[in-house]
Amino acid sequence: MASNQKKVTPQQKSYQHLQQKHEIKRPILKNCIKAFFVGGIICVVGQAITYFYIYFFNFTEQSAGNPTVATMVFLSMLLTGFGVYDRIGQFAGAGSAVPVTGFGNAVISACIEHRTEGFVLGVGGNIFKLAGSVILFGVFSAFVVALIKTLLTMWGVI
């Protein structure tokens, strides 16, 4: 965007002003409240699942996060498949995208969307189309952070 702004003619500039005037202002506060409540509720469901695993499957508070995430992804498969998650997403914005169910939704919706192109090239090739960036940057940043920390520990700095 920034590189395009150099070659703006006066005409285009006045159009941009006009466009900005008519652009619908995003209701930031309202969106934030919606995101807060929906995100909070999803986390409460996650907390209930965490307690379920602690009491019935002998997980500790630390390790229970793991099966919780898997269960949340399973739930988001059902919700995505029946088309409910899209509607929640339209209402809640980041409230449904930021929890791990949003990650599950990104993977699963890509799978379902591309099944018409076949299972190998369609589903297999596009499964991480949307969620790939999360995995890439998550893994790379985790690698850098863990490497720095390990090196510092080895050299006795920390």
Added chain:
Amino acid sequence: MLAMYFWAFVVGGLICVIGQLLFDVAKLTPGHTLSLLVVAGAILDGFGLYEPLVDFAGAGATVPITSFGNSLVHGALQDAQEHGIIGVLTGMFQVTSSGISAAIIFGFIGALLFKPKG
């Protein structure tokens, strides 16, 4: 136990509000926002700040996508303690494996079961 539900609600909600602000104020796409949050989680765990949040808020901290970055670093550091520098590679997915494998498995099952809409 009720307090835990409350803090899970509040902390989880607040992380989602940060995401919403990145959507609306910084005008980032969902992809950019989620990537940024994952990187933030990884860096927070590098400074040892994420683990206290998990103890405090439970699922409020483990369910948002920031915990993905956190547990990647966690697994890497755990193995690095045993095997030194190569452990960073071998331990990377130690803790996150369930999330990724669940996404792949259920994604494929979803593709088998459901037909695309619209």
